[in-house]
Amino acid sequence: MHGRVKIKSTAQQEEEKRKEREKKLKIYVAARDACFSKRKDGVWDDEALQLTQQLLSSNPDFATLWNYRREILMHLETVKDEDEVQKIYEAELFFLESCLKVNPKSYGSWHHRGWVSARLPRPDWARELSLCDRCLSLDDRNFHCWDYRRMVVKMSGVPVDKELEFTDRLIGSNFSNYSSWHYRSTLLPLLHPESPEPPSPSREPPQSSPPPSPQTHSHRVCEEQLLKEYELVQNAFFTDPNDQSAWFYYRWLLGRAEREEMISCVYVSRDEERVAVAFSRPVNAQSVGLLLVLDGQPQRVEWRSVHPRFKHSPVWICDLPPGTISDITNEHNLTVHWTEKPTHRDCALYTGRNESWCRDSATDQELFRSELSVEKTSVLQSELQSCNQLQELEPLNKWCLLTIILLMRALDPLGYEKETLAHFQTLKEVDSMRSAYYSDLCSKFMIENTILKMEYAEVRVFSISDKNLTTLCHLDQLLLVTHINLSSNQLQRLPPQFAMLQCLEVLEADNNSIESLEGVYHLPKLEEILLRNNKISTLADLQPLASCPKLKRLDLRGNPITQTSSIESQLAELLPSVTELLL
Amino acid sequence: QGTQVKDVIIKPDAPSSLLLDKHADYIAAYGSKKDDYEYTLSEYLRMSGIYWGLTVMDLMSQLPRMNRAEIIDFIKACQHECGGISASIGHDPHLLYTLSAVQILSLYDNMDAINIDKVVDPFHTLFGIAGLSLLGDEQIKPVNPVLCMPEDVLQRVSLQPDLLS
Numbered sequence: 130m131h132g133r134v135k136i137k138s139t140a141q142q143e144e145e146k147r148k149e150r151e152k153k154l155k156i157y158v159a160a161r162d163a164c165f166s167k168r169k170d171g172v173w174d175d176e177a178l179q180l181t182q183q184l185l186s187s188n189p190d191f192a193t194l195w196n197y198r199r200e201i202l203m204h205l206e207t208v209k210d211e212d213e214v215q216k217i218y219e220a221e222l223f224f225l226e227s228c229l230k231v232n233p234k235s236y237g238s239w240h241h242r243g244w245v246s247a248r249l250p251r252p253d254w255a256r257e258l259s260l261c262d263r264c265l266s267l268d269d270r271n272f273h274c275w276d277y278r279r280m281v282v283k284m285s286g287v288p289v290d291k292e293l294e295f296t297d298r299l300i301g302s303n304f305s306n307y308s309s310w311h312y313r314s315t316l317l318p319l320l321h322p323e324s325p326e327p328p329s330p331s332r333e334p335p336q337s338s339p340p341p342s343p344q345t346h347s348h349r350v351c352e353e354q355l356l357k358e359y360e361l362v363q364n365a366f367f368t369d370p371n372d373q374s375a376w377f378y379y380r381w382l383l384g385r386a387e388r389e390e391m392i393s394c395v396y397v398s399r400d401e402e403r404v405a406v407a408f409s410r411p412v413n414a415q416s417v418g419l420l421l422v423l424d425g426q427p428q429r430v431e432w433r434s435v436h437p438r439f440k441h442s443p444v445w446i447c448d449l450p451p452g453t454i455s456d457i458t459n460e461h462n463l464t465v466h467w468t469e470k471p472t473h474r475d476c477a478l479y480t481g482r483n484e485s486w487c488r489d490s491a492t493d494q495e496l497f498r499s500e501l502s503v504e505k506t507s508v509l510q511s512e513l514q515s516c517n518q519l520q521e522l523e524p525l526n527k528w529c530l531l532t533i534i535l536l537m538r539a540l541d542p543l544g545y546e547k548e549t550l551a552h553f554q555t556l557k558e559v560d561s562m563r564s565a566y567y568s569d570l571c572s573k574f575m576i577e578n579t580i581l582k583m584e585y586a587e588v589r590v591f592s593i594s595d596k597n598l599t600t601l602c603h604l605d606q607l608l609l610v611t612h613i614n615l616s617s618n619q620l621q622r623l624p625p626q627f628a629m630l631q632c633l634e635v636l637e638a639d640n641n642s643i644e645s646l647e648g649v650y651h652l653p654k655l656e657e658i659l660l661r662n663n664k665i666s667t668l669a670d671l672q673p674l675a676s677c678p679k680l681k682r683l684d685l686r687g688n689p690i691t692q693t694s695s696i697e698s699q700l701a702e703l704l705p706s707v708t709e710l711l712l
Numbered sequence: 713q714g715t716q717v718k719d720v721i722i723k724p725d726a727p728s729s730l731l732l733d734k735h736a737d738y739i740a741a742y743g744s745k746k747d748d749y750e751y752t753l754s755e756y757l758r759m760s761g762i763y764w765g766l767t768v769m770d771l772m773s774q775l776p777r778m779n780r781a782e783i784i785d786f787i788k789a790c791q792h793e794c795g796g797i798s799a800s801i802g803h804d805p806h807l808l809y810t811l812s813a814v815q816i817l818s819l820y821d822n823m824d825a826i827n828i829d830k831v832v833d834p835f836h837t838l839f840g841i842a843g844l845s846l847l848g849d850e851q852i853k854p855v856n857p858v859l860c861m862p863e864d865v866l867q868r869v870s871l872q873p874d875l876l877s
Binding site: 151158190193 | 747748749752753755756757798802803804806
């Protein structure tokens, strides 16, 4: 560690100390220079081993010396027999233990130990595990040790149930243990998987087939085990409601479902001869093999994201060659292929219709996978009951409040809207240092609710005014929206993602604090923008609007920019299509 | 038990203003302590140490007090054949110190001091994204070399490195 401790002492003691340190330094420097010089000369001898050992025992973070030491050891492997190598590496492990005592968090030491253990002809994994136990008993959050333990478990084939017992012991002795809960979360799905045919519980360690790894295996746990886990973790947070680790584990247990990956919407417009495609997650059109087929013919088109800023975007647009679909008397059939998956979506553009789209209905789509959506309703309700009980005992506990909000959203986002808003209010009071986070999170949930209401009503108007919105999100869900009302909120910007509102005709955003309009960019149908009482201050702020060809009406009253001299003529030049300008 | 709370009670007679000059003096003098034991032992992270010191001096508008030419020569001497840069002369190249070196050169606007084409190879990691940005990669967002974070993120959270002086 590189710091120094101040100790008051007499001048003489100071002088003595100084002389001692000077001597120490001389020895150190001599050894270091000798090491460097030997390495330069390509020398891999015993003396080199001794010198590096000397330096590393007091300075185990000196990474270059570990590199040199490994070079020497690898050389020795080629000239010594197996027994000698075994002895050398066992001595190395012994040396490493002393290094770890000096600094149990030295990257160099742990890495070297892992390297040695992997090369040892006859490793003693039981001893390595016991070293980990000892280390963790001194500091149960030493991630170096946890990583090393995971490596040992993997190399030696320790059965998953034994490791689960290990976490039982750790958690039993101290509930506050992120690392143990986290480790548990990786072990449970292996031992008690959710899949319909769980592997038969086996007493022998895995033999020929490699043990399922968290990467290849589902992360879900079977119900029987889950219920036991709920009990375990409830004990933890009822015992100490202020300990975060149990709450986070609880949220993990309740589960977050993976949203199905698909093309969520295809929209086509004759006016712009343009196709817009929305995906369930941001993609890069080039790498997913996006293919447009029109009336059975693959089309050569260039896909672009809604804003040059985004290489990855949930929404991609392409222009069809002029004249392809402009004749309203013609019917067309489009298919968009996500060839990488593979999946596709069809869209029919009928005679007499100017535009068309295709997407799943709101009930099919399950638009917002709640944080806790996997569990059955009955389980979620019972968990909500428990949390509500705790909340009565601990009304100021923020973890409990937040978890209740998440449970309510999983059960019935629209039905619990009032309670959710009330709880957020309480949260901002009890945890005021994070009130901005809660405001943003609440904004997100209110946007989700508004989208749900819009979906159920099957309209293309999105209205969310006077809801204390501090941020925008889920803009990819608003591809089809023609009218948006964001007025009387606390928004500061319409970010580049706003450009996903490709069908937007009217934008109402009065009474906010908007300074940036980056996202009002190439919106082909946008005709009216209402920005009264915001914070638009320079002409540059309005630059993106110049890319909207149909913009006719612009209300900028109550913005600082209206104070700029000759603003009217500047705007006439920047936005020639605007016929109605309110300043 | 729970998570440990390590609050400290600040006494009423504790200084209430940040003693910037003292901090600046300390850092300006730090590099000259070549006969200091801890200084020598921490040689394995020298490049990062230099970066940390320079950043703070920059925030205090006292960067000119540091020896620019000497530091740049030091960086040049630390670039290896493979393109990577080491913490100090004679040490092995490493991603951590390559990044620190790039950050320093960005502060000093002297990226040409090293062989840029060669150095880019160590950067194929997320950690190296900041370095790539500072090296002028057009596909990557501009990164602030002092805070080592994307500029637009800093703007969004209204966090500009305020000069302390």
